[in-house]
Structures are given as structure tokens and as C-alpha cells.
Amino acid sequence: MKRLVGALIVVLMLANFSFxxxxxxxxxxxxxxxxxxxxxxxxxxxxxxxxxxxxxxAEYKGSYRDTLNAAILAYKQGNAPxxxxxxxxxxxxxxxxxxxxxxxxxxKPTDYAMLDxxxxxxxxxxxxxxxxNSIPFNSSNPILYYNKTLFKKAGLDPNRPPKTFxxxxxxxAKIKKAGxxxxxxxxxxxxWFVEQWIxxxxxxxxxxxNGRAGRATDVYLNSKxxxxxxxxxxxxxxxxxxxxxxxxxxxxxxxxxxVSGQAxxxxxxxxxxxxxxxxxxxxxxxxxxGFLPVPDGIKRNGVVVGGASxxxxxxxxxxxxxxxxxxxxxxxxxxNEVRWHKGTGYFPVRKSAVDVLEVEHWFDKHPAxxxxxxxxxxxxxxxATRGALLGxxxxxxxxxxxxxxxxxxxxxxxxxxxxADKRADAALKKYNRSVR
Amino acid sequence: MEKREVxxxxxxAFILAFxxxxxxxxxxxxxxxxxxILSFYQVGFLGLSKIFVGIENYITLFTDPNYQQIFYNTFxxxxxxxxxxxxxxxxxxxxxxxxxxxxxxYRLLLIWPYALPPAVAGVIFLFMFNTQVGIINxxxxxxxxxxxxxxxxxxxxxxxxxxxxxxxxxxxNVVFYLAALQNLPGDVLEAAEIDxxxxxxxxxxxxxxxxxxxxxxxxxxxxxxxxxxxxxFVDILTKGGPAGSTTLLIYSIYRDGFEYFKTGMAAAQxxxxxxxxxxxxxxxxxxxxxxxxxxx
Numbered sequence: 001m002k003r004l005v006g007a008l009i010v011v012l013m014l015a016n017f018s019f020x021x022x023x024x025x026x027x028x029x030x031x032x033x034x035x036x037x038x039x040x041x042x043x044x045x046x047x048x049x050x051x052x053x054x055x056x057x058a059e060y061k062g063s064y065r066d067t068l069n070a071a072i073l074a075y076k077q078g079n080a081p082x083x084x085x086x087x088x089x090x091x092x093x094x095x096x097x098x099x100x101x102x103x104x105x106x107x108k109p110t111d112y113a114m115l116d117x118x119x120x121x122x123x124x125x126x127x128x129x130x131x132x133n134s135i136p137f138n139s140s141n142p143i144l145y146y147n148k149t150l151f152k153k154a155g156l157d158p159n160r161p162p163k164t165f166x167x168x169x170x171x172x173a174k175i176k177k178a179g180x181x182x183x184x185x186x187x188x189x190x191x192w193f194v195e196q197w198i199x200x201x202x203x204x205x206x207x208x209x210n211g212r213a214g215r216a217t218d219v220y221l222n223s224k225x226x227x228x229x230x231x232x233x234x235x236x237x238x239x240x241x242x243x244x245x246x247x248x249x250x251x252x253x254x255x256x257x258x259v260s261g262q263a264x265x266x267x268x269x270x271x272x273x274x275x276x277x278x279x280x281x282x283x284x285x286x287x288x289x290g291f292l293p294v295p296d297g298i299k300r301n302g303v304v305v306g307g308a309s310x311x312x313x314x315x316x317x318x319x320x321x322x323x324x325x326x327x328x329x330x331x332x333x334x335x336n337e338v339r340w341h342k343g344t345g346y347f348p349v350r351k352s353a354v355d356v357l358e359v360e361h362w363f364d365k366h367p368a369x370x371x372x373x374x375x376x377x378x379x380x381x382x383x384a385t386r387g388a389l390l391g392x393x394x395x396x397x398x399x400x401x402x403x404x405x406x407x408x409x410x411x412x413x414x415x416x417x418x419x420a421d422k423r424a425d426a427a428l429k430k431y432n433r434s435v436r
Numbered sequence: 437m438e439k440r441e442v443x444x445x446x447x448x449a450f451i452l453a454f455x456x457x458x459x460x461x462x463x464x465x466x467x468x469x470x471x472x473i474l475s476f477y478q479v480g481f482l483g484l485s486k487i488f489v490g491i492e493n494y495i496t497l498f499t500d501p502n503y504q505q506i507f508y509n510t511f512x513x514x515x516x517x518x519x520x521x522x523x524x525x526x527x528x529x530x531x532x533x534x535x536x537x538x539x540x541x542y543r544l545l546l547i548w549p550y551a552l553p554p555a556v557a558g559v560i561f562l563f564m565f566n567t568q569v570g571i572i573n574x575x576x577x578x579x580x581x582x583x584x585x586x587x588x589x590x591x592x593x594x595x596x597x598x599x600x601x602x603x604x605x606x607x608x609n610v611v612f613y614l615a616a617l618q619n620l621p622g623d624v625l626e627a628a629e630i631d632x633x634x635x636x637x638x639x640x641x642x643x644x645x646x647x648x649x650x651x652x653x654x655x656x657x658x659x660x661x662x663x664x665x666x667x668x669f670v671d672i673l674t675k676g677g678p679a680g681s682t683t684l685l686i687y688s689i690y691r692d693g694f695e696y697f698k699t700g701m702a703a704a705q706x707x708x709x710x711x712x713x714x715x716x717x718x719x720x721x722x723x724x725x726x727x728x729x730x731x732x
Contacts, residue, residue: 065695072481072482073482075484076482076483076484093697098484099484182568183568243568244567244585245567246566246567246585246587246588246593247674248677253566256569257568262569392696394695394696395696395698398691398696401677402677402679405677406679409590409678409679423502430478431480433478434478434487435485
């Protein structure tokens with residue numbers, strides 16, 4: 001009996017002790033699948049180990065869209081995750097939903113957040129109305145990948161990738177003529193590339209300075225910039241230079257066409273550098289990278305940052321918000337940014353991280369990453385490259401891919417673009433009504 | 437036979453049915469009711485904001501050419517899907533019913549596709565019909581010298597979707613037809629044979645009418661399946677493209693609801709789908725009195 005009482009006392013004391021040291025629990029929902037899930041998990045474990053009073057739990061929630069949907073639904077039910085990863089074009093949607101806490105409001109001078117350390121192109125995107133509503137995390141933009149081995153065989157200079165629309169067309173003609181590949185170039189049929197080409201031309205996608213000076217009310221889908229892109233794309237398709245995998249948003253399909261040697265060039269995200277480099281090694285060809293080709297006679301403005309940022313949700317205790325912020329600042333610090341870049345191919349969002357990589361001669365050892373960096377660092381800062389803020393991006397992208405497919409089908413470009421523009425404006429009008 | 441009541445009073449029956457009723461209410465009737473209500477709203481952010489818009493969603497559905505195309509696509513898909521599944525299902529079942537060598541293997545192989553998850557079947561078709569590297573185009577290019585853009589041509593894309601879903605569903609029809617064929621009264625067929633009826637006559641005047649209850653059942657099941665089970669094929673093969681020419685109603689509901697945050701529009705389409713399926717089922721049951729014979 002005595003022993004039992006003694007044991008009980010010990011148990012109670014232990015329980016009491018552990019209550020006293022209760023950890024702050026933080027949930028973090030992200031959309032990084034495959035090997036990236038494990039990578040994030042390892043980083044989170046490191047954080048938990050070095051921060052004994054905080055426990056972060058990372059959960060993979062599927063695609064960006066699924067993650068955002070799940071977060072909104074969880075918020076409605078009163079158990080939102082503390083941190084959510086949201087894709088860049090979901091920024092306006094996230095802002096309008098009103099369930100997120102502006103990140104910068106939680107930052108105190110003593111946090112050493114180094115908010116001006118973010119690369120300007122990235123900061124320009126995520127700094128909305130003068131402040132960071134979320135913290136930039138993973139970034140990417142489109143570059144040109146090309147098969148140097150096929151270039152050599154076709155008599156093209158393997159160290160000079162085509163830089164403009166016309167040069168791409170000429171390279172394709174040569175590749176086809178030499179018969180080294182059935183197609184010249186491929187990229188996924190996706191609205192993202194169209195948005196990038198609009199920015200490269202210094203043109204806007206929506207009124208009110210891309211929705212940055214005020215809520216956008218008009219989408220510019222029938223602009224001159226759009227026409228240039230569509231005409232070039234249609235010509236590539238009609239001449240049999242552009243390999244189309246057959247369905248929209250088919251990233252893997254485009255990669256496969258390139259890797260299997262069906263097409264000598266590929267335009268896709270910089271986050272695929274690592275994957276494509278391994279694939280090139282396996283398939284015995286040399287991989288080259290270059291800037292995203294732009295229309296001729298136009299000054300290259302640069303690209304809009306893609307990828308995602310991390311948002312904090314409302315409705316949690318002060319202690320939790322503090323812990324979430326601590327985690328976010330740790331997660332995006334210089335050291336972790338370098339690690340994240342090396343592990344995934346997404347480029348680091350901090351200038352200091354780029355400096356570290358330069359010191360390590362990382363780019364000399366891995367030249368394929370060079371184009372991705374230079375393209376972003378040389379991007380001009382203006383409203384075009386800051387990217388549009390629109391709440392209807394998921395639908396807008398579908399309107400654009402529909403238009404491209406109609407153009408492939410032989411319908412006149414101008415008519416198709418006018419139709420698409422009307423559809424997009426109507427969708428935007430309806431969306432704006434719901435946020436008033 | 438005298439009529440006998442199972443339960444003395446109706447309370448007991450109600451109590452016994454109560455758990456089922458609760459489940460039906462919670463997971464079926466309440467969501468249905470809620471969908472009807474939501475279809476009169478513009479819902480933002482999966483329900484965080486709501487504006488009453490009356491029948492605006494329905495007006496959009498019936499006037500917007502994009503939605504009209506969706507209804508048209510769905511009509512084409514359902515009619516050809518049901519027609520082909522039933523016709524080919526019956527044909528294959530009749531063939532599988534003959535006692536040739538290895539009949540067990542044939543029957544097993546015919547039922548096999550039904551056991552595949554639609555997503556897997558979709559991926560198989562995606563590989564087969566890939567324009568550049570698919571096996572279909574490899575053979576077509578090799579022997580005939582053509583390589584059609586299966587998934588980027590509006591008509592061919594719809595054809596591939598129909599083919600995939602018929603291929604997938606045919607096993608179900610074969611199983612049920614086979615079971616029905618095995619239960620046919622042998623004496624009637626034998627009598628016909630003695631009277632000198634040809635194979636075709638036997639099939640058309642005896643077998644087919646005797647199968648009519650099964651045909652009705654499969655017609656209803658196939659129609660419902662055609663409306664609801666095509667999602668995976670559209671999502672995996674075409675994503676509703678090219679230019680919306682394979683966007684079917686159920687896919688559009690998903691896209692509006694979960695990708696475009698247009699819950700109200702999705703609800704309105706669900707209501708339309710609900711009404712279409714209810715009307716079709718009632719119609720089929722009513723009309724069936726003219727051609728289905730239940731008694732021998």
C-alpha cells in the first residue's frame with residue numbers, strides 16, 4: 001500500500017512537472033510533396049530540437065489549392081493551422097479572405113527579422129501596400145532548358161541558347177531540318193508562362209497598376225503584349241515546332257517530352273533544375289539553361305516571382321503567434337535558405353543566402369543554377385514585374401489555357417482574346433462583388 | 437395467403453429505423469437541402485462570405501455559352517456512354533456465355549477492367565493515347581503513317597474519354613448480363629430450336645425480351661454512373677480541355693466549387709444534375725412498362 005501511494009505521488013509529481021513545461025504547439029500546413037515533404041520534416045525536427053519550448057508539427061496537405069481550401073475550412077471550424085503555405089497567385093485571395101494575420105505586424109525590432117534582406121524582386125511581390133503580409137519562402141520562375149547534345153548535332157552553338165522569340169523559331173527550324181528531334185520546343189500549357197511573358201514586355205495584366213495601386217477591376221487579356229505571345233505560340237504549333245502533351249497544366253508531360261529527346265528545348269520552372277539535371281545524366285545528354293526567351297525588339301523587363309509564401313492565421317493565443325513567428329524567422333534564415341536551395345532547387349529568397357552560395361562557389365560547380373539566379377537578380381523593379389494581384393487567378397489561368405487551345409484549333413487570335421477578356425472581366429466583377 | 441403484420445405498432449419500426457434515418461438526415465437530406473439553399477447565393481471563400489443573388493446562378497447557367505457547352509458535352513457523353521456500354525456489354529456477355537474452350541479465362545478477363553480504380557484506368561489511357569510517345573500513335577504511325585492529336589482535338593478527346601469510361605464500365609454490364617443469361621429458361625430456347633428458329637431469331641425474339649428487366653436495371657445504373665463516375669477520366673486525361681470541349685457537369689461542379697471558389701455556382705449545377713438524374717430515372721421506370729416483361 002505504501003509503495004502504491006509512493007508511486008502515485010511520483011507519477012503526480014512527474015505529471016505536474018511536465019505540465020509546468022508545456023510546450024507551445026504549432027501546426028504548419030504546406031504543399032511540398034515527394035522528397036520535399038521529407039526535407040521539410042527534417043528541417044522542422046531540427047527546429048524542435050533547438051527550441052525545446054516549441055513543438056512544430058508540419059503536415060503535407062496536397063496541392064497549393066488543396067492546402068488553401070483546407071486552411072479556410074479549418075478556420076471556419078475554429079481549428080486553423082498556425083502557418084499555411086500559399087502560392088503567390090493566391091495572395092490576393094488570402095488577403096481578401098480576412099483570416100490571416102499580417103506577418104509584419106507581429107515583427108518587433110528585437111526579432112532581427114532582416115526584412116530588407118529579401119531579394120528585391122521577391123520583396124516587391126510579397127510587400128503589399130507597403131508591408132509583408134506573409135514571409136516569402138520558396139521561389140521560382142521560368143527559364144529555358146536545352147539539350148546541348150542535340151544542339152551540337154543540329155549545328156547550333158551549344159553555349160548560346162536562343163534569347164528571343166525569333167531565335168527560338170530559327171533554332172526550331174534548324175533542329176527539325178537536321179532531324180535530330182521530332183519537335184523543337186515544349187512547355188506546359190499553363191497561364192503562368194503567359195503572365196511571365198506579359199511582365200517581360202513591361203506590360204500589365206490588370207488595371208490600377210496590376211491591382212497594386214487599388215483593387216483591379218479590369219483584366220487585360222486582349223492587349224498587344226498578349227497578341228505577340230499568342231501569335232508566336234500559334235506559329236510554333238502550326239509549324240510542328242511546339243510539342244503539346246495534349247492537356248493543360250501537364251508539367252510532367254512537358255518534362256517527359258524534353259527528357260526523352262522528343263523536344264530539344266523546354267521552358268519550365270527553375271525549381272526543376274535538380275530533377276532535370278539528374279534526368280539528363282540518366283539519359284546521357286548535356287543540359288544547358290538560359291533566360292526565358294522574350295519577344296523581339298522589346299527590352300527585357302524580367303520575370304515575376306513564382307512559388308509561395310508562408311502566412312500566419314488569426315485566432316490564436318499570443319504565445320502561439322509568438323512561437324509561430326519564431327519558427328518562421330528561423331525557417332527562412334540565411335542558413336536554412338541555403339540548405340533549402342541545395343536540397344530542392346528553389347532559389348533562396350535572401351540576399352545573404354545568395355552571398356553564402358557565391359562564397360562557396362556553388363554556381364561554378366553547378367552552372368545550371370546560374371541562369372535562374374541572374375534572371376531574377378537582373379529583373380527590373382516595376383509594376384509589370386511585381387506581378388498582378390487578382391483574386392481570380394485559378395479561373396483566369398483556365399480562361400487563358402482555353403484561349404490558347406482555341407487558337408491552336410485555328411480560331412483567329414483577336415476574336416479569341418476579345419472573348420477571353422470579356423470572360424475574365426466578368427469573373428473579376430463577380431469576385432470583387434463578394435469581397436465588398 | 438393471409439396478411440400478417442410484422443410489427444404490432446409502428447413505434448417499434450420507427451425506433452429500429454431510427455439509426456438509418458439519422459444517417460440519411462445528416463449525410464444525405466441535410467446536405468441536399470443546404471445545396472438547394474446555397475444555389476441562391478454567391479458564396480465567397482468556401483463560405484466565409486455570402487451574398488443572396490436569387491436565381492442569378494441559374495440564369496448564368498442557362499445563358500452563358502460556356503455552361504451551355506458543358507450541358508451539351510454531358511449529353512453527348514452520357515448518351516454514347518450508356519448506349520455503348522449496354523450494347524457492347526450484351527454482345528460480350530452473349531459471347532462469353534458460349535461454352536468454348538477456356539471460357540473461364542474469357543469471363544475473368546472481361547470483368548477485369550471493372551476492378552481497376554478509375555484513376556489508374558485514366559493513367560493507362562493517358563499513356564496509350566499520348567500523341568508523341570503513346571503506343572496507339574506508335575502503331576498508327578508505323579502502319580498507316582498518321583499520328584492524330586488524340587487529346588488536343590475536341591472530337592478525338594471526347595472519343596477517348598468515352599472509350600475509357602466504356603472500357604472501364606463494361607465489365608459491370610457483362611457480369612450482370614451473364615448472370616441473367618445463365619438464368620434463362622432452357623426449355624423455351626430448346627422449343628424454339630426444335631421449331632427451327634435461327635440464332636438471330638432466338639436472340640431477338642426470346643433472349644432479348646427475357647433480359648429486359650436486367651437491361652432496365654443496367655440502363656438506370658449506367659446512366660447514373662455516366663453522370664457521376666466520369667470525373668477521374670476527365671481530370672486525368674484532359675482537364676476538361678481542349679477549350680472546354682470535354683468539361684462534363686460533374687467536373688465543372690468540382691472546379692467551380694473547389695478551384696474557383698464559386699460555391700454558389702457549383703451548388704446550382706448540383707441542383708440541375710440532381711433534377712436531371714431524378715427525371716431520367718422516373719422516366720425510365722415509367723416508360724419501361726412498355727418494354728420490360730417481368731413474368732415468364
